[in-house]
Amino acid sequence: MSPSDTTLPISAIDDDAPETRRSILERSLLFCRRQPLGTFGLALCIVMLIAGLGAEWLAPYSPTANDFSAMTEPPSWAHLLGTDQFGRDLLSRIIYGARTALIVGFSCAIVGGFVGLVLGVGSAYFGGRIDAWLQRVFDVLMAFPLIIMALAVVAIFGTGVQNVIVAITVPLVPRCARVVRSSALSIREVPYVDAARACGFGHVRIIMRHMVPNVMAPFLILITAFVGQAILAEASLSYLGLGVQEPVAAWGLMLQGGAEEYASTAPWIAVFPGLAIALTVFGISLYGDALRDVLDPKMRDR
């Protein structure tokens, strides 16, 4: 068995036929048929991605331009989702807010996940003191709920998009590392890893070629969950006034201040950003669940 053969399971979707015989389109259709909720979630994620990436072209107005002639206007043809207390178009702010959510969500998930992956696999592979030390550090970090940890980091470094990314990434690292480590521990004991060691391969090669590919399934599932968690955490921090600051368009920030003040007289100011957060996190959760079903061999047979 060549070492690269071990990477096969992660891309297998259907065990009725070898995956190499199916085109991407066929596999996608199969995913849609078998995972309708996951497909719905994916669709929501794609809508958010398109909004975030194409905000300049999609948003009908500038997200930060005040228009005092259109303050707290209800939804209309001119402003499909209405305007806030500064007369800013809510649809435009939600579209640009998707970008903030995307930047924060994906940055935190990817950076936090990647660092967690490296530390988790490394911890499992080397074992001994390194493992013991790292796990105790993770124990300490995981003793704090994500939002509390993020609040502490923001309190130290201050507010702003970059600091919010750091604040949310830090608590994600041990969460990823812990899950990845448990998968990597079982892989460390399989014969092909022993064989690779016997062949004289270096640590980096063994980790990168033989261990990391085999923990990709739980890792990818975690990443999708992290995106949702990070978006929610960013919205929470912004709502508390500790995340991004006005006039940047961010969904959590849109729920703060004006939304509270005008909740009874102009409810659309609070409803639409809240809906954007809920739908995005819901979509990411559904897609993450579907991905787990597809990638987990035990779930695949059901």
Place this chain on the structure above:
Amino acid sequence: MRTTGVLWAAGLGMLLAVGVASVVSAAAATPKRGGTLTYTIPADAPASFDGHRETSFATVHSIAPFYSVLIRINPDNPSSTTDFVCDLCTEMPKPTDDGRTWAFKIRPDVKWHDGSLLTADDVATSWRYVVNPPEGISSARESFYLMVDRIEVPDRQTVTFRLKFASNAFLPALADPFAVIYKKAILEKDPRWYEKNIMGSGPFRFTSYEVGQSIKGVRNPDYYRKGQPYLDGFIALYAPKQAVRVDAIRADRAAVEFRGLPPSARDQLVKELGDKVTVQSSDWNCGSVVTVNHRRKPFDDVRVRRALTLAVDRWRGAPSLAKIANVRTVGGIVFPGSPMAATREELEKLPGYWPDIDKSRAEAKRLLREAGAEGLSFEMLNRNVDQPYKFVGTWLIDEWSKVGLRVTQRVVPTGPWFEAMRSGNFEVVLQANCHGVVNPLTDVGNYLPHTVYTENYGQFEDQQEIDLYDEMVRETDVARQRGLMRRYETYVLDTAAHTMHALWWHRIVPQRSYVKGWKISPSHYINQDLANVWLDK
């Protein structure tokens, strides 16, 4: 005959009605003893408890009920700018020596909360710390008292202020609500004791303080105004979020917020509570001011500072912002209600007040280009208080974007906000220029360099500005003084463009209708000792 009888009956009825109404009104106006007033303070916590050092309502709303002052604006007529009455003194003195000597007799019946007797020495020492603080001690309003030469205690019950020159600004400055009286023995032992502790001679005694939560006081049974205070005690809740404060009044968990709420909150409360809520409103001796750090490039360049003010359309922004924030009036550096304030015609000559905003912004762009600061990016420090800081901040950033400036905001709680200003750790900061008694001559002292006015954080020195101010303060002819004020204003806002005045505020205080005795004033600092407040429950 019948017609006459009907008229008599009607007349008698009217007399009875008027009589009953008078009796009811008189009964309603008689203060009742008892009850605990709960009010909210729209801040996370005061930076410290030391009134001499601090400039924020967060401090004065927390501590005023515990302390006495020498004189004050009449609490029953707080809108007046001239009705000064004694608090610790026995009667308002007549000045002697061509207005340069003021001798105050101190009440003999005032006790500290620790039971000891308050003396003229305590009053004089406190005032010396305000007027001329020792090395290392901060007095925020030191510049208000440039005219004071020395403070003497000729006998145990007399405090005499000797002035370098007679000034119309002296008496209003003496009524400053932050100038609370501290005990001499404590001050001399540890001048910073009052930053973290409370011990006064006011109508309430301190009972507890929980950081970020509340401060509580109980009635002082030894208070020198017999019968007062009417309340058994008070609880002040710290609540920086406006929604929390409005909900607290709505649910009757708090009866009032003395600082002021925006029009939307007033409308909401009136709509929901009807006659259970009463609204008082007033012009506010408070303005939003943008201070630039002259030590940070390119803000050392007057062209850049002038461009910042030229970019802002105050005339169009004010009426619109007034719908959502507690700001309303366009003005210069003097409280718009004062005869010393600039007229609209005078204002329109100053940069940032031009009636043609397109011309103004074109000039701003030209100045930025000339200064090599086109497309300048900078960060504005702001305070984590909704009204009107965050609203004005968001408005200003949009206005600046119209001349190509890219501005981000750093919003921090009150403590770190002061800390950042005091340490010079900012590029541009949105501040409030708030005052107690309306006293234009001392109020505009805020714009003087830090060496004269310690709470100016612009990080600049300017002898020419100091000289202009000095000449104005020494002038006693009102007409000439007004002319000098215009020169000083033009210098501050245009020639040197040290500061930029955004908008003046408008104070709206909705309160539960059972709260009686408290009257609104143009300042949220004054009339806060709660001695005359009572609950009609």
